[in-house]
Amino acid sequence: MNRAWENPRKMIDLATNLTQDAAGIWVARNQTNVSYPSEGNENCAAVEGSSYWFRHRNDVITHLVSKLSPKATFFDIGGGNGCVSNALQSAGIDVALLDPGSFGARKAKQRGIKTVIQSTLEDAGFDVLEHIQPDVEFLQTIHQYLQPSGLLYLTVPAYEFLWSKDDVYAGHFRRYTTQSLTARLKAAGFTVTFCSYLFSFLVPPIFLLRSIPxxxxxxxxxxxxTTEREHSTRAGLAGTVLQKCLDVEFNRIRNGKRIPFGSSCIAVAMKAA
Incomplete structure (x- = not known):
């Protein structure tokens, strides 16, 4: 998620419950529990470097941010180990990462993310949408923090019929469609400038191998x-077909087109000037 700040320090100055530790990480003095498994960031860290899923999502987010708000600071809420932040920072985007997990925050700092905040948005005194029950209220909070014409970049899991034990494990409360996500963003006061699905080729295998079982x-x-096996890039013909599917999606989005269905949604929404 993004807020168009001139620099990350101005975000820190607005927070009332943060202190900086010896590693240079900003930490909330009081922290509440979040709907995310404690080992989630550790499992992700083991696969992020080789995962086609993380790579493709990073490519799409980096393209959109570079195109729509290259001069702004990207405020990465629920940024985990800094996978997205690292890709953006490498592309020259100013980044500040916020994640409540100690492992994720320290991993992000080790990756070289300059501004890391170990906290939820609320605990910082300022969570991730599918991990939050009152999602419209959370979006309204984000809307308040955004500067006029600031942009929110959002990725969430798609389709309730793809619900599985993996969602329960990940602490999700729901999955979305582009229509339901757009409706919630509009209800929170945003103008939706782009909304699409991602990972269209994953809908059948997720339904057959996760949802039905x-x-x-x-x-x-x-x-x-399990996570490592499902995220690994395949060799041979399977890997070639997979990469072709990823290339088709990326090229469509790069040309301003939408993906009609997929296992994830991505949206860009603006606060009115």
Missing amino acids: SRLGLRKPVTAA
């Missing part, structure tokens, strides 16, 4: 090995 009670618990 979960409904039948056959889906096994999510482990680090």
